Amino acid sequence: MKKFIKATIINLIVALFIVIIILGGIKISLGQKIDEAILLVNQVAIKVDRTFEEKPTTIDTSSKRLQNYPEYGTQYATIEIPKIGIELPVYYGDTLEILKKGVGHSSGSYFPGEGGSIIYMGHNSKNVFRRFSELQIGNEIKVTTTYGEYNYKIYDMKLINETETDKLPIQDEKEILMVYTCYPFNNIGYATQRYVVYAELEE
Amino acid sequence: MKIILNIIKYIAIVICTCCIIAVVILNIASSTILNKEYMLEKLDEANYYEKIKEEIQNSFENYIGQSGLDESVIENIVTTEQIKKDTNTIINNLYDGTNVTINTEEIATNLKNNIETSLGGIKLTTTQQKAIEEYIAKIEAQYKETMSHTEYEGQINNVVRKVNTYKEQINKFSVIGIAVSVFIILACNYKNLLNTLAHVGISLTSSGLFYIIVRSFIDSKIKVSNILVLNNAVSDTIKNILNNILENILNTGIILFVIGILMIIIGNIITNIRAENRKEQE
Numbered sequence: 378m379k380k381f382i383k384a385t386i387i388n389l390i391v392a393l394f395i396v397i398i399i400l401g402g403i404k405i406s407l408g409q410k411i412d413e414a415i416l417l418v419n420q421v422a423i424k425v426d427r428t429f430e431e432k433p434t435t436i437d438t439s440s441k442r443l444q445n446y447p448e449y450g451t452q453y454a455t456i457e458i459p460k461i462g463i464e465l466p467v468y469y470g471d472t473l474e475i476l477k478k479g480v481g482h483s484s485g486s487y488f489p490g491e492g493g494s495i496i497y498m499g500h501n502s503k504n505v506f507r508r509f510s511e512l513q514i515g516n517e518i519k520v521t522t523t524y525g526e527y528n529y530k531i532y533d534m535k536l537i538n539e540t541e542t543d544k545l546p547i548q549d550e551k552e553i554l555m556v557y558t559c560y561p562f563n564n565i566g567y568a569t570q571r572y573v574v575y576a577e578l579e580e
Numbered sequence: 581m582k583i584i585l586n587i588i589k590y591i592a593i594v595i596c597t598c599c600i601i602a603v604v605i606l607n608i609a610s611s612t613i614l615n616k617e618y619m620l621e622k623l624d625e626a627n628y629y630e631k632i633k634e635e636i637q638n639s640f641e642n643y644i645g646q647s648g649l650d651e652s653v654i655e656n657i658v659t660t661e662q663i664k665k666d667t668n669t670i671i672n673n674l675y676d677g678t679n680v681t682i683n684t685e686e687i688a689t690n691l692k693n694n695i696e697t698s699l700g701g702i703k704l705t706t707t708q709q710k711a712i713e714e715y716i717a718k719i720e721a722q723y724k725e726t727m728s729h730t731e732y733e734g735q736i737n738n739v740v741r742k743v744n745t746y747k748e749q750i751n752k753f754s755v756i757g758i759a760v761s762v763f764i765i766l767a768c769n770y771k772n773l774l775n776t777l778a779h780v781g782i783s784l785t786s787s788g789l790f791y792i793i794v795r796s797f798i799d800s801k802i803k804v805s806n807i808l809v810l811n812n813a814v815s816d817t818i819k820n821i822l823n824n825i826l827e828n829i830l831n832t833g834i835i836l837f838v839i840g841i842l843m844i845i846i847g848n849i850i851t852n853i854r855a856e857n858r859k860e861q862e
Contacts, residue, residue: 380852380855381848381849381851381852384778384848384851384852385844385845385848388778388779388781388782388785388844388848389785389841389844391590391593391782392782392785392786392789392840392844393786393789395593395594395597395782395783395786396597396786396789396790396793398594399594399597399598399601399786399790400790400793415801415802418802418807419801419802419803473642473643474638474642476642477641477642501648502648563648564647564648564708564711565647565648565649565699565704565708565711565712565715566647566648566649566708566710566711566712566713566714566715567643567647567711567714567715567717567718568647568711569714
């Protein structure tokens, strides 16, 4: 009986040892590739951690930088254009999904108050920017964010092609609000042109 | 001589273990991700067709805002049957390399009819007609993109083709490896052939343990339930398939482990009894 138990234990230890050898061999020969594969899979295995406390967005007026940027896809402001009777929510992000809800803020551009180019976009539907043609130089655009109010005055309007991104330049020397929509305003089908309204911050 | 035989025997056990691991892994892969029918079954299980239909409808809605058209124009332009048919085409492309393109003619016709109805027969300018044609083309492209994600189709097809090419060879090589190593173990145990039972048992236990450890490792490193690829329909299907594969790995590991331990115990009991009988006879 003792012999049997001893033999069984030895066999199990041998089995464990073989597993260690095989795993060690795999680790040595394929370790890096396995790590890369895990990293790749974990890039698409998003873990949403909502345990953190959301801090309100504030602005440091001296450095003109936001603290605690709004979360992507959330509403952080409203845009008001009195001339055409519009007041719409502004969301951080520019996905088509966001544009279904209101006005999108291009994630590559600056935020109001940061002193750079701000790019907003919206559909040319009846409830959004269809009446853009009525806007004139000198008209006001008011953006009310969760951290402050900003008033802009329209100084230019341009019609551009959808690929002319250089007409929406990103710079940080002057605060400019660029709001664009598809053109023609009452088009039917796919619109390849964009109507851009340029407004500067009123000090 | 005994030491040399023991070394050869244990090398054979290690080879046998590696071959069992390879055969099992190939069988799991062949019956799951490399199996076209299995994939179709999993798509059905994950309610893929309905979910992807919803995704497609949402992607169409994104084009409504700027089109100046009524939202009703994109209603019912795609049917679940068409999605099923096109999914089959894509799966065939992936697994058989058939390279058949999705036919969106029906969608284009349905959309065109809906637009005409919605516009109520108003006379369109050439520019407007052109814009509508472009709009229809965008919707068709969007459908194709949401359905097949063309940029991945070629890559997946290449991987499947490569794996299938090597699969048969590795399987054949592994089966021969198992047979040869068992034969070597038998030869090394020529004085007591029943010892082979315990030694093959070691191989099975090792393979089982290997799979149990691998499964635990994957579990600790990857959160399958959080995987998000392309859209909800695809993600849910991938999660379903991965969970199924991990379950297969664990079950196979447990079965191999239990059989291996039983073989070790039975082999050792028999060897022990025979040794005691021999002692008594002496």
